[in-house]
Amino acid sequence: MRKRLGVLLAAGLAATAATAVSAVPAAAGPASAPSAVPAGASSLTSLTITKTGTGWGGPLYKQVTLECEPTGGTHPTAEDACGRLVAVDGQFDKLPLLGPACPPVWAPVTVTVTGTWRLQPVSFTKTYSSDCDAGVRSTHVFRF
Secondary structure, three states: OHHHHHHHHHHHHHHHHHHHHHHOOOOOOOOOOOOOOOOOOOOOEEEEEEEEEEEOOEEEEEEEEEEEOOOEEOOOOHHHHHHHHHHOOOOHHHOOOOOOOOOOOOOOEEEEEEEEEOOEEEEEEEEEOOHHHHHHOOOOOOOO
């Protein structure tokens, strides 16, 4: 009787352990790239990007939202912008120069980014010589 009870107890523990192991999610990739969006969060990255300054026609104020992983928001080229940010691990100051230079016009534009990058707080501000320059110097992430 004791032997049978021990076997049943061992079988029950094995079944419980198997259930617990199957409930654990697969190992995630690098720590900087979580594999799933936590419950209640819409995306891993949620940013508000604002441009203020002087445009060709006078005062400039533009604002978009950008969500990555999954892609969304009001940014006109959200998928491309997310891809470019992933390439520099969300470091806005590391976005490479893209394409031809802009005309040498001084119409300063300040870009401000707030929100989260892969669930980490983000705060970035930089002034560019013009709206065109902001787009070119951010690989078009700030082109909107």
